[in-house]
Each structure stands twice: as C-alpha cells, then as structure tokens.
Amino acid sequence: MLVVEDEPAIAELQRRYLAQAGYGVHVEDRGRAGLDAVRRLRPVLVVLDVGLPDLDGVELCRRLREAGDWTPVLFVTARDDEVDRIIGLEIGGDDYLTKPFSPREMVARVKAVLRRAQDAARSDVLVSGSVRLDARARSVTVGGDPVALTLTEFNLLAALMRTRGRVLGRTELLAQAWGQADYGASRTVDVHVAQLRAKLGDACPIETVRGVGYRVPS
Known part of the structure; x- marks a missing residue:
C-alpha cells in the first residue's frame, strides 16, 4: 500500500490505521517521489492526496494512466467540490475521500476498492x-x-x-x-x-x- 501525503500528522494516521488493518504501508510526501514509488514498488493501491506541493495528485494519477498503469487510486482532498471529484474520477481515480475524514472510513474505502479489484478478476x-x-x-x-x-x-x-x-x-x-x-x-x-x-x-x-x-x- 502506498500513501502519498505531505501533511506528516495525516500521513502517520493513515499509515497507522492501514497497518493495523494488516497492510504493509510505504509513505511518500511529494508527488514526484510518489510517482517513482508506484513504478518501483508496484503497490496494490495508492492513497493519494490531491494537494501535493510539487506534482499534484490529479496530475500524478493522469501520468500513471497515460503510461498504462491502472493501480487503484483513492484520492484524498481538502476540497469538497463536485467539480474536483468529477475531475478525479474522469482521469482514473477509483474513489474519493474528503478531509477531514474518519480513519476507519478510509480503511473501509480501501477495502472496498481492493474487493472490487478482486471481483473484477x-x-x-x-x-x-x-x-x-x-x-x-x-x-x-x-x-x-x-x-x-x-x-x-x-x-x-x-x-x-x-x-x-x-x-x-x-x-x-x-x-x-x-x-x-x-x-x-x-x-x-x-x-x-x-x-x-x-x-x-x-x-x-x-x-x-x-x-x-x-x-x-x-
């Protein structure tokens, strides 16, 4: 599991709850480092912050999809606007979570996305x-x-x-x-x-x- 989040407290919360749910977790705090980590580590899912400082989450996801990489992506964002959600879904996001969020809801959504990936097989x-x-x-x-x-x-x-x-x-x-x-x-x-x-x-x-x-x- 890859978490790409530039706010340390949120990243640690995500890492801890995902680890408690039984997932191995790698964390990056920059978009470009996150993109490299996807290509290097081949995670089963990416929990991806939209508002990253060097390469935002939407552009990161776009680059993955254009390269033929369909690793499931759960977007996390501080913005609660339908336009933002639609843009994320259109470029290949699989689900969307708005800050502030319950860590338990995040884990539930991660499990749901992974379950859908298994069902698709x-x-x-x-x-x-x-x-x-x-x-x-x-x-x-x-x-x-x-x-x-x-x-x-x-x-x-x-x-x-x-x-x-x-x-x-x-x-x-x-x-x-x-x-x-x-x-x-x-x-x-x-x-x-x-x-x-x-x-x-x-x-x-x-x-x-x-x-x-x-x-x-x-």
Missing part, C-alpha cells in the same frame, strides 16, 4: 457486439483492439454486461461497481458512463433508460 468472458470483456485478465477489447479502462469503469461495464437486458438504476450500479450504494450521487455514475462511451465509441453497448438508469440490451 472473476474468470468469465462477456461479449456484447464487438465488445469483449475478460474478467480474469481485466481486459476489454473492441473488435480485437484493447481499450484501457479504470477499475471503476471496468466494474461498471461488467455489471451491466452480466445483467444484459435488465435495467440497473444508479443506486444499484453504485452498489455493484463501487461496493456501496450511498457513495456520491447519480452524477458519479453518469460521468463513468460518459467516459465508457467515449472510450468504446460506437461499439459501446450501454443504453440510457431515461428516468431509470442504464442497460446493455440482451
């Missing part, structure tokens, strides 16, 4: 049109060409493809893709669906059922 292959999703390999292709998805985008697509023909409301999608039904708001789901449509293009099988939610037709 189930050994089934789902196909809809030219879109093929391999859950074990955590890969998606369109017409044989690979498409890079974040963990959350992958889980959202998998949830819809596993329930083909059925309309899933936003709350149910939150529960299936995030592991909790009360996180964020419907806008969070809409952002990820928009990202999926942008990445999958005309092949995207997701349909909007106005006023209800989304589905992949059977």
Whole structure:
C-alpha cells in the first residue's frame, strides 16, 4: 500500500490505521517521489492526496494512466467540490475521500476498492457486439483492439454486461461497481458512463433508460 501525503500528522494516521488493518504501508510526501514509488514498488493501491506541493495528485494519477498503469487510486482532498471529484474520477481515480475524514472510513474505502479489484478478476468472458470483456485478465477489447479502462469503469461495464437486458438504476450500479450504494450521487455514475462511451465509441453497448438508469440490451 502506498500513501502519498505531505501533511506528516495525516500521513502517520493513515499509515497507522492501514497497518493495523494488516497492510504493509510505504509513505511518500511529494508527488514526484510518489510517482517513482508506484513504478518501483508496484503497490496494490495508492492513497493519494490531491494537494501535493510539487506534482499534484490529479496530475500524478493522469501520468500513471497515460503510461498504462491502472493501480487503484483513492484520492484524498481538502476540497469538497463536485467539480474536483468529477475531475478525479474522469482521469482514473477509483474513489474519493474528503478531509477531514474518519480513519476507519478510509480503511473501509480501501477495502472496498481492493474487493472490487478482486471481483473484477472473476474468470468469465462477456461479449456484447464487438465488445469483449475478460474478467480474469481485466481486459476489454473492441473488435480485437484493447481499450484501457479504470477499475471503476471496468466494474461498471461488467455489471451491466452480466445483467444484459435488465435495467440497473444508479443506486444499484453504485452498489455493484463501487461496493456501496450511498457513495456520491447519480452524477458519479453518469460521468463513468460518459467516459465508457467515449472510450468504446460506437461499439459501446450501454443504453440510457431515461428516468431509470442504464442497460446493455440482451
């Protein structure tokens, strides 16, 4: 587990609670050092402060995703603005925590993100049109060409493809893709669906059922 946090007291609190939960923890206090640590240590998850002094968390995550690194990221920020949350999710964050936060909530969110990563590795292959999703390999292709998805985008697509023909409301999608039904708001789901449509293009099988939610037709 990698924690990138420039406030020593918060970093120590995160380290202590994650260690108590049974995780090995490495801490960095600068963005560039955090980026190097991800590449060097290959952590299972990064708890990433947005407001880092030399390279902010959003840019750090962007560089990872552009390099094809999809290590799960839990953003931590002092800002409680929907625009900030949306930006973090759009560039590949998997969850979002606003300061001040309960250390127990942080650990719960870390466990939820890791659980979703494990669920994404189930050994089934789902196909809809030219879109093929391999859950074990955590890969998606369109017409044989690979498409890079974040963990959350992958889980959202998998949830819809596993329930083909059925309309899933936003709350149910939150529960299936995030592991909790009360996180964020419907806008969070809409952002990820928009990202999926942008990445999958005309092949995207997701349909909007106005006023209800989304589905992949059977």
